[in-house]
Amino acid sequence: MSYVRCLRGLGSGQEYSSDVPMNLDPVDGRPVEMVIDVERLARERPALSWYRPQRRDMWRFGALLALDIDDPRDAAHIVSLGEGATPLLDYSDDASVRGTGVRLQLKDEGRAHAGYGANPTGSFKDRGMAMVASQARRLGLRRLSVPTQGNAGDSLVRYALASDLSVVVAMPPDTPLPILGSVAAAALRHPDRVGLDLAGPTIREAGAYLKQHYLPQGYFSVATFQEPGWRIEGKKTLGLELAEPAPGDTRWSVPDAVIYPTGGGTGVLGMWKAWDELEALGVIDARRPRMYCVQSDVTPPLVDAWAQGAADTTPATGGATLATGLNVPGGVGHARVLQIVRASGGAAVAVDEAEIAHETRRLWQTRHDWIGTEGAACFAALPKLLADGLLRAGERVVVVNTGSVEKYLPAVRHLL
Amino acid sequence: MSYVRCLRGLGSGQEYSSDVPMNLDPVDGRPVEMVIDVERLARERPALSWYRPQRRDMWRFGALLALDIDDPRDAAHIVSLGEGATPLLDYSDDASVRGTGVRLQLKDEGRAHAGYGANPTGSFKDRGMAMVASQARRLGLRRLSVPTQGNAGDSLVRYALASDLSVVVAMPPDTPLPILGSVAAAALRHPDRVGLDLAGPTIREAGAYLKQHYLPQGYFSVATFQEPGWRIEGKKTLGLELAEPAPGDTRWSVPDAVIYPTGGGTGVLGMWKAWDELEALGVIDARRPRMYCVQSDVTPPLVDAWAQGAADTTPATGGATLATGLNVPGGVGHARVLQIVRASGGAAVAVDEAEIAHETRRLWQTRHDWIGTEGAACFAALPKLLADGLLRAGERVVVVNTGSVEKYLPAVRHLL
Numbered sequence: 001m002s003y004v005r006c007l008r009g010l011g012s013g014q015e016y017s018s019d020v021p022m023n024l025d026p027v028d029g030r031p032v033e034m035v036i037d038v039e040r041l042a043r044e045r046p047a048l049s050w051y052r053p054q055r056r057d058m059w060r061f062g063a064l065l066a067l068d069i070d071d072p073r074d075a076a077h078i079v080s081l082g083e084g085a086t087p088l089l090d091y092s093d094d095a096s097v098r099g100t101g102v103r104l105q106l107k108d109e110g111r112a113h114a115g116y117g118a119n120p121t122g123s124f125k126d127r128g129m130a131m132v133a134s135q136a137r138r139l140g141l142r143r144l145s146v147p148t149q150g151n152a153g154d155s156l157v158r159y160a161l162a163s164d165l166s167v168v169v170a171m172p173p174d175t176p177l178p179i180l181g182s183v184a185a186a187a188l189r190h191p192d193r194v195g196l197d198l199a200g201p202t203i204r205e206a207g208a209y210l211k212q213h214y215l216p217q218g219y220f221s222v223a224t225f226q227e228p229g230w231r232i233e234g235k236k237t238l239g240l241e242l243a244e245p246a247p248g249d250t251r252w253s254v255p256d257a258v259i260y261p262t263g264g265g266t267g268v269l270g271m272w273k274a275w276d277e278l279e280a281l282g283v284i285d286a287r288r289p290r291m292y293c294v295q296s297d298v299t300p301p302l303v304d305a306w307a308q309g310a311a312d313t314t315p316a317t318g319g320a321t322l323a324t325g326l327n328v329p330g331g332v333g334h335a336r337v338l339q340i341v342r343a344s345g346g347a348a349v350a351v352d353e354a355e356i357a358h359e360t361r362r363l364w365q366t367r368h369d370w371i372g373t374e375g376a377a378c379f380a381a382l383p384k385l386l387a388d389g390l391l392r393a394g395e396r397v398v399v400v401n402t403g404s405v406e407k408y409l410p411a412v413r414h415l416l
Numbered sequence: 417m418s419y420v421r422c423l424r425g426l427g428s429g430q431e432y433s434s435d436v437p438m439n440l441d442p443v444d445g446r447p448v449e450m451v452i453d454v455e456r457l458a459r460e461r462p463a464l465s466w467y468r469p470q471r472r473d474m475w476r477f478g479a480l481l482a483l484d485i486d487d488p489r490d491a492a493h494i495v496s497l498g499e500g501a502t503p504l505l506d507y508s509d510d511a512s513v514r515g516t517g518v519r520l521q522l523k524d525e526g527r528a529h530a531g532y533g534a535n536p537t538g539s540f541k542d543r544g545m546a547m548v549a550s551q552a553r554r555l556g557l558r559r560l561s562v563p564t565q566g567n568a569g570d571s572l573v574r575y576a577l578a579s580d581l582s583v584v585v586a587m588p589p590d591t592p593l594p595i596l597g598s599v600a601a602a603a604l605r606h607p608d609r610v611g612l613d614l615a616g617p618t619i620r621e622a623g624a625y626l627k628q629h630y631l632p633q634g635y636f637s638v639a640t641f642q643e644p645g646w647r648i649e650g651k652k653t654l655g656l657e658l659a660e661p662a663p664g665d666t667r668w669s670v671p672d673a674v675i676y677p678t679g680g681g682t683g684v685l686g687m688w689k690a691w692d693e694l695e696a697l698g699v700i701d702a703r704r705p706r707m708y709c710v711q712s713d714v715t716p717p718l719v720d721a722w723a724q725g726a727a728d729t730t731p732a733t734g735g736a737t738l739a740t741g742l743n744v745p746g747g748v749g750h751a752r753v754l755q756i757v758r759a760s761g762g763a764a765v766a767v768d769e770a771e772i773a774h775e776t777r778r779l780w781q782t783r784h785d786w787i788g789t790e791g792a793a794c795f796a797a798l799p800k801l802l803a804d805g806l807l808r809a810g811e812r813v814v815v816v817n818t819g820s821v822e823k824y825l826p827a828v829r830h831l832l
Contacts, residue, residue, distance in 0.1 A: 173605060178826055181597025184604075188614045189589060198604045370829070406826040410594055413786070413822050 002068045005037040007229055010269075010336050016228075018066075021139055023226040024332060031225035031333050033273065034066050034233050038280040048283065053244075056117055058084025058127055058237035064277060066233045067134050077138040079163040081120040083130045084237050087111055089369065091399070095362070096382045101393025104382075105255070107242065110372055110404030121158050121182075123151040123372075123403030124238065128266060131234030132222045133159035142166060145219040147199075147206035149324050150179035151403050156222065157186045157194055166193045168219055170210050172200030176324075176408045202318050202327070224264040225333050235270025242271065242289075242398055243278055252278065255289045256395035257346070259381060261374035261402055262293035262302055263328035265337035272340045289398075291346035292390070293337065294381045296321035296356060301330055305338055306348035312338065322356050322412065323373040325402060347390065355380035361415045364405065373408060375401030418484045421453040423644055426685075426752050432644075434482075437555055439642040440748060447641035447749050449689065450482050450649050454696040464699065469660075472533055474500025474543055474653035480693060482649045483550050493554040495579040497536040499546045500653050503527055505785065507815070511778075512798045517809025521671070523658065526788055526820030537574050537598075539567040539788075539819030540654065544682060547650030548638045549575035558582060561635040563615075563622035565740050566595040567819050572638065573602045573610055582609045584635055586626050588616030592740075592824045618734050618743070640680040641749050651686025658687065658705075658814055659694055668694065671705045672811035673762070675797060677790035677818055678709035678718055679744035681753035688756045705814075707762035708806070709753065710797045712737035712772060717746055721754055722764035728754065738772050738828065739789040741818060763806065771796035777831045780821065789824060791817030 007016040009025035009032050016022060018034055025032050041050065041063055050063040052070065059069040059080055067074040091097070091104040109124035111117075119126035129152065136144055145168040146156050153169035160167040169183055175198075187196040199209035207223055215221060224231065243252050254275055262268060268291060278284045295303050298319025305313045315330030341348055359376040363369070371379075378399040385391050405412060423432040425441035425448050432438060434450055441448050457466065457479060466479040468486065475485040475496055483490040507513070507520040525540035527533075535542035545568065552560055561584040562572050569585035576583040585599055591614075603612040615625035623639055631637060640647065659670050670691055678684060684707060694700045711719050714735025721729045731746030757764055775792040779785070787795075794815040801807050821828060 173601060175601075177594040177597030177601070179593075179597070180601050181591075181593030181595070184600030184612070185589060185591075185593070185596055185614065188600075188612065196600070196604065198601065404826075406829050409825045410820075410822040 001071055002066055002074055003037045003041045003063055004066045005035045007032040008035045019139065021141060021220060022228050023221060024228070029332065030335070031232070032228045033269070034229040036064065036066070036277055038277050042281050056085045057082050058130065058234070060085070061237060061240050064240070064281075065237070066131065066230070067138070077134050079133040079137065079159050080130060081126070081158065081162055083119050083126040084241065085117045086119060086241070087117060088241070088398070095366070096379050097386070100386055100391070102386070102391050103394070103396045105396065105398045106369065106371075106375075107238070107398050107400045108369055109238075109400065109402050110370055110375070121151065121155045122407060123155065124235070124267065124400070125151045125155040125403075127237050128152075128231030128234035129155040129159045131230045132156065132227055133163055133165060135227070135230045136165060136220065136222070137163060141220045143219045144222050145170070145210045145214045146222050147171070147203050147210055149203050149327065150175045151325070151407065154179050154182050154407075157183050161186060161190060161193060168195035168197065168210065168214050170197045170199045170206035172202055172206060173198045174200070176411045178407050178409060224266055224331065231266050232270045232273060235267045236274040238267060238400070239271030239274025240278070243275060243284055252283045254284060254287065255398045257292060257391055257397045258289040259292045259294060259378040259385070259397065259399045261323060261326055261377050261400065262295060262337065262348070263326050264331045265293075265302075265333045267400070267402070268293065268337045268340055269333060288344050290390070291341050291344040292381065292385060293341055293346070293348040294378050295348065295350050296323050296326050296377060297350040297352045299327050299329055300350040302334060302337060302341075302348040303350040305334070306341060310338070311335055322353060322360065323377045324408075325374045326377065349381045349384060351377050351380040357415050360405065360412060364416045369401070370404040370406045371401045372403040372405045373412065374403065375399065417487055418482055418490055419453045419457045419479055420482045421451045423448040424451045435555065437557060437636060438644050439637060440644070445748065446751070447648070448644045449685070450645040452480065452482070452693055454693050458697050472501045473498050474546065474650070476501070477653060477656050480656070480697075481653070482547065482646070483554070493550050495549040495553065495575050496546060497542070497574065497578055499535050499542040500657065501533045502535060502657070503533060504657070504814070511782070512795050513802070516802055516807070518802070518807050519810070519812045521812065521814045522785065522787075522791075523654070523814050523816045524785055525816065525818050526786055526791070537567065537571045538823060539571065540651070540683060540816070541567045541571040541819075543653050544568075544647030544650035545571040545575050547646045548572065548643055549579055549581060551643070551646045552581060552636065552638070553579060557636045559635045560638050561586070561626045561630045562638050563587070563619050563626055565619050565743065566591045567741070567823065570595050570598050570823075573599050577602060577606060577609060584611035584613065584626065584630050586613045586615045586622035588618055588622060589614045590616070592827045594823050594825060640682055640747065647682050648686045648689060651683045652690040654683060654816070655687030655690025656694070659691060659700055668699045670700060670703065671814045673706040673708060673807060673813045675708045675710060675794040675801070675813065675815045677739060677742055677793050677816065678711060678753065678764070679742050680747045681709075681718075681749045683816070683818070684709065684753045684756055685749060704760050706806070707757050707760040708797065708801060709757055709762070709764040710794050711764065711766050712739050712742050712793060713766040713768050715743050715745055716766040718750060718753060718757075718764040719766040721750070722757060726754070727751055738769060738776065739793045740824075741790045742793065765797045765800060767793050767796040773831050776821065776828060780832045785817070786820040786822050787817045788819040788821045789828065790819065791815065
C-alpha cells in the first residue's frame with residue numbers, strides 16, 4: 001500500500017484523513033496536500049528500490065506516489081493511459097538563447113504520439129487527472145465534475161471513459177473548438193457517462209454553474225485544489241522527471257532554473273513537493289531550481305503580488321490572453337506559489353500579448369514541436385530574464401511547454 | 417422576383433413547381449435542378465444589368481441566381497454571411513507546374529478571414545447552404561436536417577442560426593474535432609435550434625439515421641441533391657466567379673481546364689450550369705473548360721466509371737482517405753458528372769493516399785494558404801495530367817481548393 005500518511009492543510013498544517021473525500025481545508029479555505037511518509041518509505045524501500053525506470057509513464061515513481069502501481073491493492077484503482085515520461089528536448093541552439101551559454105531544455109508536455117513518452121490528451125493536465133481518476137476510484141466516488149478552460153476537461157473525460165467514472169464538464173463558450181469537439185464527441189457517444197455544459201464567460205462562472213447545478217446532485221468537484229491534493233500529487237511527477245538522471249547517468253539533479261507558465265499554480269506546488277520528497281529521501285541535496293513563473297500582463301496576479309512583496313494575490317478581473325491557460329485572475333493556491341518563488345530565489349515575470357504572439361509564431365515556423373501559447377509565453381520571458389542576469393552561462397534551464405498548440409487551432413491560425 | 421421557371425429532373429426532364437418542397441425526382445430518383453428562364457432574363461435585364469460587381473459576395477450575380485438580392489421580395493428570404501467572392505490566386509510559380517508554361521490558379525474556398533472575399537465557415541459548402549437556408553425560408557420550411565462528413569453541417573448550422581431555422585446534423589464519430597466542436601458549441605448554446613447526433617461509420621449511415629429519427633417528425637432533408645437543386649444553384653456561383661472578368665478586364669471567359677476534387681459532384685453540376693447560362697445570355701461562347709475530376713484511389717467510383725465508359729457509377733464501399741470529402745462511394749448525381757466530364761473533354765483521375773499526404777505536407781510547408789486534403793489531391797493529380805499532355809503551356813488551369821486544412825487539424829497534424 002502507498003505511503004500516504006494523511007492530507008494536510010497547506011496553510012493551517014491541520015491533518016485530515018486521506019480516505020475521506022474533502023475539498024478545501026475547512027480551517028482557512030486553502031488547499032490541502034497529500035503527505036507521503038518519506039521516512040517510512042526510506043526505511044522500508046531503501047536505495048531507490050521504489051523506482052521503476054523501465055516503466056515509460058509517470059507511475060514509474062512507484063511508492064513515492066500516492067498510489068503505488070507495484071502494489072496490487074493500489075493498482076486496482078489506478079487508471080493509466082501512458083501519461084508522463086514526456087520528452088526533455090535540447091533547445092540550446094534555439095535563437096532565444098543562442099550565444100548565451102545557457103543550456104536550454106524544453107519539457108514538452110504537449111507532444112502527443114502513439115506509444116510511450118506522451119500525455120494522452122496532449123497536455124500536462126493528464127498527470128493530474130490520472131491521479132484524480134485513480135483516487136476517486138479508491139474512495140468509491142463515481143461522479144466527478146470540473147470547470148475548465150479546456151484541457152483539464154478533455155483530460156478528465158478521457159480518464160473517466162477509460163475507467164468507470166461519470167463526469168460533467170463545464171467550459172466557457174470560447175473554448176477552442178478541437179477541445180470542445182473532443183469533449184462533445186464523448187458526451188454524444190456516452191450520454192450516460194459524460195455531460196458537457198457551456199457556461200461563462202470564464203472558468204469562474206463555469207465553476208459557479210457546476211456548484212449550483214451538479215454538486216447538489218452528488219457530483220464531487222475536482223476543480224483545481226478541490227480534489228483534494230490529488231492534482232498536486234499527479235503534477236509532482238513533472239518535478240520528479242526533471243530530477244531524474246539523464247540517459248547514461250545515475251545522478252539525480254534538479255535544473256538550475258525552471259520557467260513555468262503559471263495559472264493556478266498546481267504544477268509549481270507539485271514540482272516543489274517532488275524535490276522536497278527527493279531531498280528527504282536523500283536522492284538530491286537542498287539546492288532547488290530558481291522558479292520563474294510567467295504570466296500574461298493582461299492577467300498578472302502573481303507578478304503583481306511578487307513585485308509588491310504581498311503574501312497572496314489580489315483577485316482581479318481576467319483579461320483576454322492568447323495563453324488561455326494563464327487567464328487565472330486569482331487562486332487559493334497562489335499564496336503557496338509566492339512562497340515557493342521566493343524560497344527558490346526566482347521571480348514572477350509578465351510578458352505582453354504581442355510577445356506571446358511573436359514567440360508562438362516563431363516557434364511554430366522554426367520548430368517541429370507544437371508549442372502552445374503558454375509555452376511560447378515562457379520563451380517570450382527569456383530576453384528579459386537574460387538581460388537581467390537571471391539566467392547564466394552553463395546553467396541548465398528548463399522551459400515547460402504545458403500543452404500543444406494543436407488544441408488551440410484554428411483559434412490561433414492567424415498567428416502561424 | 418427571380419427568374420426561376422421551375423424545377424426539372426436531370427434525368428427525366430420532367431418539370432415541377434419550384435414553390436413546392438420536394439426531394440429527388442419521383443420519376444427516376446435522380447436530382448432535380450432549378451431552371452432559370454435565361455431568355456426572359458436576357459430580354460428584361462439586358463447587357464449584364466443583373467450583375468452587381470461591387471458586391472463582394474456571391475449575391476452579386478443578382479437575378480441570374482435563384483434569388484435576386486436586388487429584389488426586396490427575394491431579399492427578405494436571403495441569408496447572407498458574405499459567402500463567395502473567394503480569392504483566385506496565381507500559382508504559376510508553384511513547383512507542381514514550374515517550367516511547364518501552365519498558368520495555374522488556385523480558387524481558394526478555404527480562406528476564412530474577416531470581411532469580404534471569404535466563405536464564413538471556410539469551405540465551399542457555404543455557397544450551397546446560403547442558398548439552402550434562403551430557399552427554405554422562401555418556402556416556409558423551418559426545420560432542416562443534413563447528414564455530413566463535417567463541413568456541410570458546420571455551414572448549415574451557421575446559416576440556420578443567422579436566420580430563424582432549426583437544424584439537426586448527423587455526422588460520423590470520426591468527424592474532425594474542430595468541426596465537431598463548432599457544431600457542438602452551437603448545439604449547446606442553442607439546444608432549441610440545433611441538434612447534433614453522431615451516427616456512422618459513414619455519411620451513409622448518418623443519412624439513414626436522420627431518415628429514421630427526424631424526417632418523420634417533419635424535418636426537411638437538405639442532404640446532397642435532396643434540397644431540391646438549391647445546393648447546385650449555390651455552387652453555380654463558383655462557376656460564375658471563374659468566368660468573371662479579371663481585374664482591369666471586361667471580358668468574361670472560362671478557364672481552359674478546371675481540376676476539381678469530386679465527391680458527390682454538386683460543384684461540377686453547379687459550375688457547368690453557370691457556364692450554360694452565361695452562354696445562353698451571350699456572355700461567353702460555347703467553349704468550356706476541360707473538367708478533371710480528382711478522387712482518391714481508395715474510393716474512385718467516378719474514375720472507374722469513366723475508364724469503363726459507364727453511364728453511371730457503381731456504388732461501392734467507402735475507403736479510408738485523408739481527403740474525407742472525397743469519400744463518397746456513389747451518388748445520385750454521378751451520372752450527370754460523367755456526362756459533363758465527357759462533354760468537356762476532361763477526365764476522372766485517381767491519386768493515391770501517399771500522393772495526397774505528400775502534397776498536403778508540401779503545400780503546408782511552402783505556402784501560406786491552408787490548402788485542405790481535397791485541394792491537395794488536385795495538386796497530386798498535376799504530374800499525371802502534365803505527363804499525359806492534358807495540360808498545356810499557356811493554358812489557364814484552375815485548381816479548386818474546397819476547404820481549409822485547419823478544419824482537419826489536428827487529424828492531419830502528423831503530415832505537417
